[in-house]
Amino acid sequence: MKQILLLGAGKIGAMIAIMLAESGDYQVRVADRDAAALARILPSGRISTQIVDCTDPKDLAAAMAGCFAVMSAMPYHLNPLIGDVAGQSGCHYLDLTEDVASTRAIKALAEGAATAFIPQCGLAPGFISIVAHDLARRFDSLHSVQMRVGALPKYPTNALQYNLTWSTDGLINEYCNPCEAVVNGAMREVPPLEEIEHFSLDGVNYEAFNTSGGLGTLAETLAGKVQYLNYRTVRYPGHRDLVKMLLQDLRLAENQGLLKQIFEHAIPVTMQDVVLIFVTVSGQRDGRFMQESHAQKIYAHALGGRVWSGIQITTAAGICAVLDLLAQGKIAQKGFVKQEDIGLDQFLANRFGCHYALDQPNVADAHAGAAVA
Numbered sequence: 140m141k142q143i144l145l146l147g148a149g150k151i152g153a154m155i156a157i158m159l160a161e162s163g164d165y166q167v168r169v170a171d172r173d174a175a176a177l178a179r180i181l182p183s184g185r186i187s188t189q190i191v192d193c194t195d196p197k198d199l200a201a202a203m204a205g206c207f208a209v210m211s212a213m214p215y216h217l218n219p220l221i222g223d224v225a226g227q228s229g230c231h232y233l234d235l236t237e238d239v240a241s242t243r244a245i246k247a248l249a250e251g252a253a254t255a256f257i258p259q260c261g262l263a264p265g266f267i268s269i270v271a272h273d274l275a276r277r278f279d280s281l282h283s284v285q286m287r288v289g290a291l292p293k294y295p296t297n298a299l300q301y302n303l304t305w306s307t308d309g310l311i312n313e314y315c316n317p318c319e320a321v322v323n324g325a326m327r328e329v330p331p332l333e334e335i336e337h338f339s340l341d342g343v344n345y346e347a348f349n350t351s352g353g354l355g356t357l358a359e360t361l362a363g364k365v366q367y368l369n370y371r372t373v374r375y376p377g378h379r380d381l382v383k384m385l386l387q388d389l390r391l392a393e394n395q396g397l398l399k400q401i402f403e404h405a406i407p408v409t410m411q412d413v414v415l416i417f418v419t420v421s422g423q424r425d426g427r428f429m430q431e432s433h434a435q436k437i438y439a440h441a442l443g444g445r446v447w448s449g450i451q452i453t454t455a456a457g458i459c460a461v462l463d464l465l466a467q468g469k470i471a472q473k474g475f476v477k478q479e480d481i482g483l484d485q486f487l488a489n490r491f492g493c494h495y496a497l498d499q500p501n502v503a504d505a506h507a508g509a510a511v512a
Contacts, residue, residue: 140185141466144203144230145169146193146221147212148176150305150408151235151261154447154455155212158491159462160185161443170202193217196224203228207466210458211235214308218258219244226252231465233458235261237313237352249475255465257476260458262414262450263288263370264355265478266495269486270433271357271418272479277431278422281365286354287347287417289373290450292409293438299382300375302409304450307399313372314382315392316351319358321368326358332383334369337376340417340434347371348379356477365422373415413438414449437495452494460492 141164145155148171159165160183169180170191177188192198193213199221203209208231211221215238222245225232231254236242242258249256259265267286275281292302303310317328335348353370361368386392391401414437421430439448461481464470470481486492 141207143167144206144209152212154451158459199224203230215241222248231255233257246475259355260461261454263353265457268355268357268478273483274420281422283367283421285419286370289415293411304412313350318349318351346376347373410448412449456491456494460489
């Protein structure tokens with residue numbers, strides 16, 4: 140049984156621990172310096188908890204001793220330190236970050252490493268990169284790759300038409316930082332919250348706009364092969380304008396600590412969400428200009444007698460599937476591993492990745508009053 144150190148006892152960390160433990164093949168130690176968060180993790184024969192200060196290299200190294208891999212569900216700014224200690228400790232490293240600078244730091248650490256460094260193992264970046272690359276491979280030449288993802292409340296009730304479903308730090312990071320894109324065949328940085336578009340899917344109206352980090356490493360992988368490549372976050376109409384007012388007109392982008400306090404004070408968490416995934420690729424195939432799309436929705440539902448949100452399930456399934464493929468020797472065992480290095484069929488055939496393959500209808504409302512993560 141492989142020993143896994145899971146750093147971060149938040150909403151996503153709790154789901155990761157349950158998934159890995161219930162597989163029967165992993166012993167998971169959940170570590171955090173927040174004793175209250177650790178107390179919410181239900182220990183079992185395959186789950187234990189430990190107080191660890193993830194800003195202290197010595198504390199991290201002691202916790203990593205003897206582990207097969209360390210999985211970071213911590214705030215993105217801690218990942219370079221965690222990755223550095225993982226490399227020195229001989230542990231494989233996986234994270235969920237959407238942060239561009241953190242990923243570049245991890246890539247530098249992976250050069251010549253004897254273990255694998257696999258960042259961006261969640262939904263976006265993560266699964267979205269695997270889907271987009273799979274579609275892109277079906278074309279003789281590429282024109283555009285458009286990636287759209289949203290974690291949305293099923294029942295929006297406030298002016299923002301949004302509920303907190305994952306990391307507030309990550310949300311603010313993607314709203315504030317520059318975004319990568321390929322425009323006319325050249326890599327560009329484009330501003331967040333711009334290039335808004337509107338579309339309808341299954342009779343529901345949405346908007347999408349630039350946010351940072353969702354492309355992952357795909358821009359590098361498809362460099363010189365695609366004319367247009369972009370990632371945009373999906374929200375219900377009107378959300379972008381209100382967020383832009385908060386960040387730019389009220390200048391809260393300059394005081395992100397205060398912005399986080401406001402969001403967490405005023406915007407409730409919900410377990411009743413839907414994850415929307417929409418990828419469209421166009422290009423030449425067999426002498427014709429063709430388009431192919433992937434669209435799906437994944438809803439909150441019950442696993443192991445508890446209701447988990449759609450974003451918890453999809454994010455945890457992503458990193459657990461990558462760990463499983465690594466443990467089974469099905470992906471590279473050392474150096475920097477990109478998400479798009481993993482085949483879509485390979486991912487969906489995995490016991491964790493199959494959570495993306497399930498057709499989840501409008502479920503879990505009957506369990507809304509049940510115990511939640």
